[in-house]
Amino acid sequence: KNEYIFTLLEENSDEPLLGLRLSQNKFHLLQKGHGSKRRITFKAVGLDDNRWHTVVLAVTGRYTILTVDCGIPLEL
Secondary structure (H helix, E strand, C coil): CEEEEEEEECCCCCCEEEEEEEECCEEEEEEEECCEEEEEEECCCCCCCCCCCCEEEEEECCEEEEEECCCCCEEC
């Protein structure tokens, strides 16, 4: 089961520019820019346990960092 947490759509289109999606134990960041699409997947995140979580996502240049519940940051 896939659930979008956040989606930013292109004006007058259903095409996402940016999206955050949760699927079982994976967290996906979807980006579109300059004619290309990029999907970054963090595996074994553990957000699908029916509890509230604090999620911090930072994107800097080529690096994407995900921190869940003030734990150890995961970097891709």
